[in-house]
Amino acid sequence: MKFSNVMATAGEWLRGEGPHHQIVISSRVRLARNLRSRPFPGWAKKAERTSILELIRPRVEELTEMRDSFSESLQELSALERQVLVERHLISREHAAKGVGSAVVMNRRQTLSIMINEEDHLRMQSIRSGLQLKQAFKLVDKIDSALESKLEFAYDQRLGYLTACPTNVGTGMRASAMLHLPGLVLSELINQVIQAVSKIGLAVRGLYGEGTEAMGNLFQISNQTTLGEKEDEIINRLSKVIETLIEKEHDARQVLLQKKSNTLWDQIGRAYGVLTYAHAMASKEALNLLSIIKLGVDLGAFPEDRRLPIDELFIDTQPAHLQKSSQQKLNAEERDHLRAQIIRERLKLFPKPDISKMARESGNGSIAGPLNNE
Amino acid sequence: MQKVNLCDACSKEKGVQDPTGFALADLLLGIGAAEEIEKGASTQKCPVCGFSQADFKKTGRLGCSACYVTFGGGLNTLLKAMHKGTEHVGKLPQRAHRAMEINHRMRTLAENLQQAVAEENYETAASLRDQIKQLESELAR
Numbered sequence: 001m002k003f004s005n006v007m008a009t010a011g012e013w014l015r016g017e018g019p020h021h022q023i024v025i026s027s028r029v030r031l032a033r034n035l036r037s038r039p040f041p042g043w044a045k046k047a048e049r050t051s052i053l054e055l056i057r058p059r060v061e062e063l064t065e066m067r068d069s070f071s072e073s074l075q076e077l078s079a080l081e082r083q084v085l086v087e088r089h090l091i092s093r094e095h096a097a098k099g100v101g102s103a104v105v106m107n108r109r110q111t112l113s114i115m116i117n118e119e120d121h122l123r124m125q126s127i128r129s130g131l132q133l134k135q136a137f138k139l140v141d142k143i144d145s146a147l148e149s150k151l152e153f154a155y156d157q158r159l160g161y162l163t164a165c166p167t168n169v170g171t172g173m174r175a176s177a178m179l180h181l182p183g184l185v186l187s188e189l190i191n192q193v194i195q196a197v198s199k200i201g202l203a204v205r206g207l208y209g210e211g212t213e214a215m216g217n218l219f220q221i222s223n224q225t226t227l228g229e230k231e232d233e234i235i236n237r238l239s240k241v242i243e244t245l246i247e248k249e250h251d252a253r254q255v256l257l258q259k260k261s262n263t264l265w266d267q268i269g270r271a272y273g274v275l276t277y278a279h280a281m282a283s284k285e286a287l288n289l290l291s292i293i294k295l296g297v298d299l300g301a302f303p304e305d306r307r308l309p310i311d312e313l314f315i316d317t318q319p320a321h322l323q324k325s326s327q328q329k330l331n332a333e334e335r336d337h338l339r340a341q342i343i344r345e346r347l348k349l350f351p352k353p354d355i356s357k358m359a360r361e362s363g364n365g366s367i368a369g370p371l372n373n374e
Numbered sequence: 375m376q377k378v379n380l381c382d383a384c385s386k387e388k389g390v391q392d393p394t395g396f397a398l399a400d401l402l403l404g405i406g407a408a409e410e411i412e413k414g415a416s417t418q419k420c421p422v423c424g425f426s427q428a429d430f431k432k433t434g435r436l437g438c439s440a441c442y443v444t445f446g447g448g449l450n451t452l453l454k455a456m457h458k459g460t461e462h463v464g465k466l467p468q469r470a471h472r473a474m475e476i477n478h479r480m481r482t483l484a485e486n487l488q489q490a491v492a493e494e495n496y497e498t499a500a501s502l503r504d505q506i507k508q509l510e511s512e513l514a515r
Binding site for chain 2: 034036037038039040042043141144145148149152154155156158159160161162164165166167170171173201225226229230231
C-alpha cells in the first residue's frame with residue numbers, strides 16, 4: 001500500500017461509529033516491547049538500530065493483520081508525510097523525528113500501527129472509534145502474542161516488560177481516549193475535572209499527547225502507571241472514569257441549555273458565521289470553532305448527517321493535511337488562507353443553525369441521559 | 375509541577391523545539407530519578423551496554439534491559455514512587471510462562487530423584503534423570 005492510499009482514505013476510527021462517539025472521539029491502546037539483550041533505540045548506534053529494524057520489520061509485516069499493509073522506513077517519508085501520520089495519531093511526534101533505523105507498519109484500515117525503533121524497539125498501537133478500549137486492547141494483545149513467538153522480548157519476572165523509560169515498565173501499556181468536552185469547558189468546570197482525574201492516577205493531556213495544548217475542547221485521558229496493576233484492571237478503571245466524564249459532560253450541556261441557552265446559541269451562531277465567511281483561519285481557531293459546531297450537531301442545531309463533514313474537517317484542516325492535499329508547501333499565511341477556503345467550501349451546503357429545534361429539545365428535556373441514548 | 379507557557383518566539387529563543395521536553399514524567403525523571411540513582415550506584419556503568427548514570431540524568435531513558443539490574447537499587451525507589459506497585463502482575467510472555475512451568479516440573483522431578491536415590495530405587499532414578507535432562511534441553515531451546 002502506498003502513502004497516497006493512506007492519504008486518500010480516512011482511518012476507520014474517524015467515521016465515528018463506536019459507542020458514545022459523540023463525546024469519545026477515539027480509544028487507543030499501545031504496548032511497548034523491547035528485544036532482549038539489545039540496546040534501546042535511543043542508546044543504540046545507527047548500525048545496531050538498523051540491524052534491530054531488519055530483524056523486527058519482516059516479523060511485523062508477515063502478521064495476518066498486516067496483509068496489504070503500509071510499511072515504510074521513516075527516512076523514506078517526507079517531513080510532510082510524517083506530519084500527516086502524526087495528525088492522524090498513527091505515529092507519535094517523537095517517531096516523526098526519527099530517521100535511519102526506524103519504520104512504521106500499519107494495516108489498511110488504519111486501526112493498527114506499529115512503530116519500530118521509536119523510544120522502544122516496538123510500539124504497537126490499536127485505535128478505534130468511540131469508547132472501545134477493551135476491543136483496542138484485544139487487538140494489540142493478539143499482535144503482541146503473535147510477535148512474541150518469533151521475537152524474544154525483554155521481560156523480568158518481577159518488573160514485567162522492560163522499557164526504555166521506567167514510566168512504562170510492567171505492562172508497557174498506555175490506554176487512552178480522546179474526549180470532546182465543550183460542555184465542561186463552557187461551564188468552566190474543566191479544570192476541576194482535570195484535577196480530580198489527575199488525583200486518581202490518570203493523566204489528562206492535549207490533542208497530541210504529552211506536553212501539548214488542549215485545542216478544540218479535545219482532551220486525552222490515559223493511565224499514568226504501568227506497574228502493579230493488570231492490563232484489564234487498568235482498562236476497566238479508565239473506562240469507568242471515562243463513563244463518568246461522559247455523564248458529567250452531558251449534565252453540563254443540559255445545564256447550559258436550561259440556564260445559559262443564549263450564551264450557547266451565541267457561541268454556535270458566531271462559530272457558524274466565522275467559519276462560513278472567514279478568509280483566514282489559524283488551525284487552533286478552526287479547531288475551537290469546529291468544536292462548537294460539533295456540539296451544535298450533538299444538540300440538534302444542525303442535522304445529524306452534517307456530523308461526518310465536520311469530523312473530517314477536524315483532521316483535514318490540520319497543517320500537514322492541508323499542504324499534502326494541496327500538493328505544495330505553504331507558509332503559515334497561505335495555510336490560514338487555504339484552510340478558510342476549504343472550510344467555506346465544505347460549509348456551503350451547511351444549513352443555518354436551527355435554534356428552534358434546540359430550544360424545543362431543551363424545553364421538553366428530550367435529550368436523553370448519557371448512558372441510555374446510544 | 376511547574377507550568378511554563380512560552381510563545382512561539384520565546385520557545386525558539388530558549389531552544390525548546392519539542393514541548394514534550396516539559397512533560398511531567400521527564401521533569402520527574404530528569405531531576406528526581408538521577409538523584410535517586412546517585413544514591414544507589416555511584417559511577418557505575420552498565421556492563422552490557424555501557425550506559426552510565428549521567429546518561430540517564432541527561433535523557434531520562436535507560437540504555438538496555440540490563441540497566442534495570444545495573445541501576446536496580448535507585449531505580450526501585452523511583453519505580454515505587456512512580457507506580458501503583460513494585461511488581462508486575464499483568465501479562466506473561468508465553469516463553470517466560472513456559473520456562474516457569476518447566477522449572478517447576480524440574481524442581482518436582484529433582485525432589486523425586488533425591489527420594490528415589492535415598493530409597494535405592496535406581497530404575498526410577500534413572501528414568502527421572504532422563505526426564506530432567508529432557509526438560510533441560512527444552513529449556514535451552
